[in-house]
Amino acid sequence: MARRRAGSGEASSGQRDPRNLAERNGGATRDRRRCDRHAVGLINLQFRDDHVATLAYRVFPASRGQGFASRAVRLVTSWAFRDIGLTSLLLEIDEANDASLKVAEKCQFGPVDTRTELASNGARHTTLVFARQRP
Ligand SMILES: CC(C)(COP(=O)(O)OP(=O)(O)OC[C@H]1O[C@@H](n2cnc3c(N)ncnc32)[C@H](O)[C@@H]1OP(=O)(O)O)[C@@H](O)C(=O)NCCC(=O)NCCS
Numbered sequence: 034m035a036r037r038r039a040g041s042g043e044a045s046s047g048q049r050d051p052r053n054l055a056e057r058n059g060g061a062t063r064d065r066r067r068c069d070r071h072a073v074g075l076i077n078l079q080f081r082d083d084h085v086a087t088l089a090y091r092v093f094p095a096s097r098g099q100g101f102a103s104r105a106v107r108l109v110t111s112w113a114f115r116d117i118g119l120t121s122l123l124l125e126i127d128e129a130n131d132a133s134l135k136v137a138e139k140c141q142f143g144p145v146d147t148r149t150e151l152a153s154n155g156a157r158h159t160t161l162v163f164a165r166q167r168p
Contacts, residue, residue, distance in 0.1 A: 076105045078113060078122075086113065087123040090136075097132070106140045114167040121166050128159040137163045 074092035081087065088109060092101045113119040124142050126133045142163035149159045 073101050074105065076109055078109070084118070084120045085123065086119055087125060102136045103139045106136055110140065110165060119167065121164055124163040126161050126163065128161050141165060
């Protein structure tokens, strides 16, 4: 299986206003007008093959709830479909991760699979897989 990494991106904000995030740079989002180089999170693509990748993201606790994750996922999704030729993006989300499930819904990813694994302590761990196809 071919694998490539697109590199991690940082999302930065001047006034922590997601409406200011306007510039893409290889998956990174930066505030073009008021960038103070203050990172608010990370986003990256994990390639499954030349056409399919899993999108992973994290917003640092102090910056959550301001729309950064949704904005970053939308920007990287557009870039991945338009500029690097991916045809499908995946999200893998713990079923208890309500914030990330909301991000998937807001960014128009649909459910495609469910994986349940048994941890060594016997606990069940369920991951929901979502996908979005290139339009
Ligand atoms: C998941 C995560 C990336 C969301 O980042 P964020 O920037 O706070 O997300 P957004 O601000 O774009 O919010 C997305 C939506 O989720 C909602 N939301 C946020 N926290 C929530 C919670 N605990 N329960 C339910 N909904 C929640 C927001 O209200 C928003 O919906 P709205 O626009 O309709 O109000 C962030 O919580 C995080 O980094 N968590 C730890 C790492 C992680 O889980 N990464 C994803 C792995 S798949």
